[in-house]
Amino acid sequence: MSFDDENIEESSSSNKESGGANKPKTFFGMELSDGVVYTVVIILTLIFIRQVVAVLQLLN
Numbered sequence: 001m002s003f004d005d006e007n008i009e010e011s012s013s014s015n016k017e018s019g020g021a022n023k024p025k026t027f028f029g030m031e032l033s034d035g036v037v038y039t040v041v042i043i044l045t046l047i048f049i050r051q052v053v054a055v056l057q058l059l060n
Contacts, residue, residue: 024031027040 025034025037026032027037032040
């Protein structure tokens with residue numbers, strides 16, 4: 001756990017008490033919306049699958 005995580009947890013617990021928003025989503029240190037994070041993860045997954053298929057074709 002890093003110092004940043006502790007700060008976010010403390011601020012989110014104070015937000016919960018005051019009825020604030022949820023903890024922001026971070027992806028590689030950037031605060032992004034859920035849709036952007038899901039899109040990036042899907043693209044990276046497709047690239048990974050394509051690389052595995054290429055390696056398997058080379059081995060056969």
